[in-house]
Amino acid sequence: DQQVKQNSPSLSVQEGRISILNCDYTNSMFDYFLWYKKYPAEGPTFLISISSIKDKNEDGRFTVFLNKSAKHLSLHIVPSQPGDSAVYFCAASASGSQGNLIFGKGTKLSVKP
Amino acid sequence: KAGVTQTPRYLIKTRGQQVTLSCSPISGHRSVSWYQQTPGQGLQFLFEYFSETQRNKGNFPGRFSGRQFSNSRSEMNVSTLELGDSALYLCASSPVKRAGVDTQYFGPGTRLTVL
Numbered sequence: 001d002q003q004v005k006q007n008s009p010s011l012s013v014q015e016g017r018i019s020i021l022n023c024d025y026t027n028s029m030f031d032y033f034l035w036y037k038k039y040p041a042e043g044p045t046f047l048i049s050i051s052s053i054k055d056k057n058e059d060g061r062f063t064v065f066l067n068k069s070a071k072h073l074s075l076h077i078v079p080s081q082p083g084d085s086a087v088y089f090c091a092a093s094a095s096g097s098q099g100n101l102i103f104g105k106g107t108k109l110s111v112k113p
Numbered sequence: 114k115a116g117v118t119q120t121p122r123y124l125i126k127t128r129g130q131q132v133t134l135s136c137s138p139i140s141g142h143r144s145v146s147w148y149q150q151t152p153g154q155g156l157q158f159l160f161e162y163f164s165e166t167q168r169n170k171g172n173f174p175g176r177f178s179g180r181q182f183s184n185s186r187s188e189m190n191v192s193t194l195e196l197g198d199s200a201l202y203l204c205a206s207s208p209v210k211r212a213g214v215d216t217q218y219f220g221p222g223t224r225l226t227v228l
Binding site: 034036041042043044045046049089091097098099100101102103104105106 | 117119144145146148155156157158160161162163168169171203205207216217218219220221222224
């Protein structure tokens with residue numbers, strides 16, 4: 001049973017526009033959420049995180065929104081750039097989980113010039 | 114700071130053999146986690162080590178094992194390799210600022226192919 005779901009396997013966006021990547025979770029014990037970007041043949045690169053005590057966190061072009069009641073989070077990238085083209089993974093953890101991040105299956109973002 | 118390093122980057126083994134993968138965490142990071150990535154299952158947690166102790170383990174058979182040394186470097190071992198063990202094995206380290214809630218930083222991975 002998938003505890004973290006990324007229902008869109010792919011997303012295509014025009015350069016300069018907003019990219020919105022979505023993630024849903026089922027475990028109410030999750031209290032820390034992260035987004036990673038991954039290029040082929042490389043390890044995931046940490047982008048941004050959010051604690052369950054917040055509903056928004058911003059870092060440059062990246063903003064993560066958390067809706068706890070809907071068990072939903074989203075990553076907004078504004079403006080999107082061709083270099084943002086990669087697979088984006090949503091991950092979640094619960095306090096005391098000791099290193100166990102639960103990952104979604106990823107969304108492949110293509111930003112077209 | 115140097116990032117997480119993993120060696121080797123690529124490995125080819127045959128069924129029945131065993132393999133050892135190595136991971137050096139970011140300096141000062143004391144927690145090391147291991148993950149397996151396959152096309153079908155995505156990223157799955159193998160185990161986590163902190164201060165040379167395994168604190169958490171995922172749902173993998175006992176053929177998968179690991180250890181951590183006093184300098185926080187970690188190794189994972191897979192014995193009696195099966196075709197299904199072909200995957201990208203990722204190591205991640207974290208500073209453990211707060212118990213159980215920490216950002217993990219990943220290495221480039223070791224691509225294991227079992228023939």
